[in-house]
Amino acid sequence: MYLQKIEIQGFKSFAQKTTLEFPRPGKGCPLVLNGEKISPNQLAQGLCGVACIVGPNGSGKSNIVDAVRWVLGEQSLKSLRGKKSEDVIFSGSEKKARLGLAQVALHLNNENGKMPIDFPEVVISRKLYRSGERDYRVNGNRVRLQDVLLLLAQSNFGQKSYSIVSQGSIDQVIMANPSDRKDYFDEAVGVKQFQLKRDQSLNKLESVWNNLRQVEALLTEIGPRLNSLTRQVKRLERREKIETQLQSLQKKYYGWLHHELNQQINELKPDLDKGEAELSSHNKDLREFQSQLNTLEKQDSRSKIFNELQQRYQKSLDQKNQLREEHLILQNKIELAKQRLVEKAVPLSLPEILGKLKTMEKLQQQIIDNFVSKQPAKLALVQSDLKQLGSLIRGLAQELENPSAKEKIKAEIDEELISDLKAVAADLAQAEKQVASVRREMEEFNQQEEKKKGKFFELQRQITTKQNQYNQLANKLSGLRVEMAKLETRKQDLRQEIKQEVKDLNWLEAYRAEKINESETWTELLRFKHQLDLIGGVDPQTVTEYHQTKERFDFLSGQADDLKKSINALEKIVNDLDEKIQVQFDTSFKNINKEFSHFFNILFGGGKAELVLVKEEISQQDKQDKAEDEEGVGVEGGILDKLMVVEEKISPKTFLKKKTGKVITGIEIIAMPPGKKVSSINMLSGGERSMASIALICAIIANNPSPFVILDEVDAALDEANSQRFAKIVNELAHKIQFIIITHNRATMHQANILYGITMGEDGVSKLISLKLEEAQKIVRQ
Numbered sequence: 001m002y003l004q005k006i007e008i009q010g011f012k013s014f015a016q017k018t019t020l021e022f023p024r025p026g027k028g029c030p031l032v033l034n035g036e037k038i039s040p041n042q043l044a045q046g047l048c049g050v051a052c053i054v055g056p057n058g059s060g061k062s063n064i065v066d067a068v069r070w071v072l073g074e075q076s077l078k079s080l081r082g083k084k085s086e087d088v089i090f091s092g093s094e095k096k097a098r099l100g101l102a103q104v105a106l107h108l109n110n111e112n113g114k115m116p117i118d119f120p121e122v123v124i125s126r127k128l129y130r131s132g133e134r135d136y137r138v139n140g141n142r143v144r145l146q147d148v149l150l151l152l153a154q155s156n157f158g159q160k161s162y163s164i165v166s167q168g169s170i171d172q173v174i175m176a177n178p179s180d181r182k183d184y185f186d187e188a189v190g191v192k193q194f195q196l197k198r199d200q201s202l203n204k205l206e207s208v209w210n211n212l213r214q215v216e217a218l219l220t221e222i223g224p225r226l227n228s229l230t231r232q233v234k235r236l237e238r239r240e241k242i243e244t245q246l247q248s249l250q251k252k253y254y255g256w257l258h259h260e261l262n263q264q265i266n267e268l269k270p271d272l273d274k275g276e277a278e279l280s281s282h283n284k285d286l287r288e289f290q291s292q293l294n295t296l297e298k299q300d301s302r303s304k305i306f307n308e309l310q311q312r313y314q315k316s317l318d319q320k321n322q323l324r325e326e327h328l329i330l331q332n333k334i335e336l337a338k339q340r341l342v343e344k345a346v347p348l349s350l351p352e353i354l355g356k357l358k359t360m361e362k363l364q365q366q367i368i369d370n371f372v373s374k375q376p377a378k379l380a381l382v383q384s385d386l387k388q389l390g391s392l393i394r395g396l397a398q399e400l401e402n403p404s405a406k407e408k409i410k411a412e413i414d415e416e417l418i419s420d421l422k423a424v425a426a427d428l429a430q431a432e433k434q435v436a437s438v439r440r441e442m443e444e445f446n447q448q449e450e451k452k453k454g455k456f457f458e459l460q461r462q463i464t465t466k467q468n469q470y471n472q473l474a475n476k477l478s479g480l481r482v483e484m485a486k487l488e489t490r491k492q493d494l495r496q497e498i499k500q501e502v503k504d505l506n507w508l509e510a511y512r513a514e515k516i517n518e519s520e521t522w523t524e525l526l527r528f529k530h531q532l533d534l535i536g537g538v539d540p541q542t543v544t545e546y547h548q549t550k551e552r553f554d555f556l557s558g559q560a561d562d563l564k565k566s567i568n569a570l571e572k573i574v575n576d577l578d579e580k581i582q583v584q585f586d587t588s589f590k591n592i593n594k595e596f597s598h599f600f601n602i603l604f605g606g607g608k609a610e611l612v613l614v615k616e617e618i619s620q621q622d623k624q625d626k627a628e629d630e631e632g633v634g635v636e637g638g639i640l641d642k643l644m645v646v647e648e649k650i651s652p653k654t655f656l657k658k659k660t661g662k663v664i665t666g667i668e669i670i671a672m673p674p675g676k677k678v679s680s681i682n683m684l685s686g687g688e689r690s691m692a693s694i695a696l697i698c699a700i701i702a703n704n705p706s707p708f709v710i711l712d713e714v715d716a717a718l719d720e721a722n723s724q725r726f727a728k729i730v731n732e733l734a735h736k737i738q739f740i741i742i743t744h745n746r747a748t749m750h751q752a753n754i755l756y757g758i759t760m761g762e763d764g765v766s767k768l769i770s771l772k773l774e775e776a777q778k779i780v781r782q
Helices: 061-071 145-154 178-188 192-296 299-341 350-373 376-401 415-502 518-535 541-604 620-633 639-646 652-658 686-703 720-733 773-781
Strands: 002-009 018-021 031-033 036-038 050-054 101-109 121-129 134-138 141-143 608-616 663-672 708-712 738-742 754-760 766-772
Touching: 002 061, 002 738, 018 766, 050 061, 061 101, 061 121, 061 708, 061 738, 134 145, 145 192, 178 192, 178 541, 178 663, 192 415, 192 518, 192 541, 299 376, 299 415, 350 376, 376 415, 541 608, 541 686, 541 720, 663 686, 686 720, 720 738
Parallel strands: 050 738, 050 754, 708 738
Antiparallel strands: 002 018, 002 101, 031 036, 101 121, 121 134, 134 141, 608 663, 754 766
């Protein structure tokens, strides 16, 4: 894996998008620059993978190093030579306005799969806006800073590792205290990723332990309540058992009583139904007789018929009298005409007078009879008969006073009068017939009324007889009803009692009653109820609360078991990581120590260089505390038992860190140039410290090669001879490591395959000038 290119835009002085492409490490490797590929055959045999960046002071060379640190997740503004996060964004100049965005993208070739991600090319990018919004991306996907740091740690490089050495910081490792130097070496020996995982596991273990303690506290709180609910549930179960027995006995007892009542009701019901049927029959007869009587008593309808007959009779009689008057008038007219012709009138004959008198006598007798009878219908005829009698008397008197018959003398009579008289006589005869017809109808009506009157009295006698029979039957039936009502009331009260005691009535319909001893059964029922009273009442919600509490207790117990398993698993992971870190650290440290001595001899032409581990010795008090802890939990005690013992003194994380015994707290550096004996590294000169630092960095690189190494003017303090020695080391390592060196030293430039020149114009923007040395050499040779 190596660095293919860097894209910078808006970062510090690189306002415009700037792309720097770098060669891959190895011999005879092709270059890729600005998208143009050059095959190995076109290149001269030699080292490649070295790129130098040159330029005057203040042109922005170190901004490239800052850009790489920044994109790799650097959070220290001091390391980026700024005070605020927005200081990394191009702040503008007199000729160019400031920008609102800074972004840097790092393109890494991952064909060998060293970075644990399934892509042949990995692009790590970071953006920052002046608004404060920021994001990290890996191959275009947004990620967290923690993800970027872990990915870099797994690839053995990062913004604070030996792979990036900033300007003026070459001797920081040498001058650092042993503790800070230890952090530097953790990354140098390749255990940083394991330490990150170990720290994560320790944090998880401490979090899981805290969760376990909380769960156990909840279990301690819930346990007594669950025990109490368990006792109540057992009481409830015993109560339910007694209630079941009680309910079974109650069904026997009440089922038998209900059966007895039903039997009595069934025996009484046929007599009651028979009496009801007879009473209904008598009632029906009474209603029928009463209906007939009501029909006879409807005076309104009879009066209406009689009034209609009377009106017809009166109308016919009036019409008859009118015709009779007209007839008399016509007769008088004819008689007057005859008198004028015959002077002697002819009086009525005796037979005629007697006939009219008999008619009047007959009518008079009829009036008397009707009046004496005092019947409404006949009394109504008296008035019309009297009118008729008066009319006959007046007619007879008129005929006697003025006889209508006269001796006729030969004379002519008006034929129209005779014709009118005949017509009136015919109408009068017809009217008399109509009067006689209506009179007959009235007489028939009176006869029918007499018959109805007899029937009316007969119906009253039958109604009286039938009513007496009905009353006798009703009295008998009333007794049966009272008895049935008593039985029904007892049955209803019994069902109400059953509903109150048994809570259900549906079982009664299909229940087959068994004969029981009522007194003994009742005594047994009282005994069961007394037992229930002794047990006392239990809240029905207790079972629900018990199940909920039990479910929660079981859930928390399961969670506690899972947490304990997690703690044991995390302890195993931590122990495995500790072992792996220890093994790899020891192995790598020995190799680095050996290479440090080798490169120190190259740079100084001899001398002695050595790295010494500083370990923290366990104090006597700590040993005693540890012995007490082990004695408290036993030798065989697990991590949970040990944490239980020590949790009041220290945290689980601290306990696990301390339980390994001796802890490496720092690294001392012993460096003695040829012919000198120094007791401290601080006694070296500036150039000697720089060369010692270079030797240490090269030793680390040789032991744990980083994908690329960026060195910012690390050779600034070296003289010409030492610069050549440094160039020799670069030449030795360049076949497996990609170097990007910012330098002013010609010996270092001589090892480069690509030179990038950085310059800055009047607008304050850094610009890039590139040169491929292979092509330049061809031009020089030509």
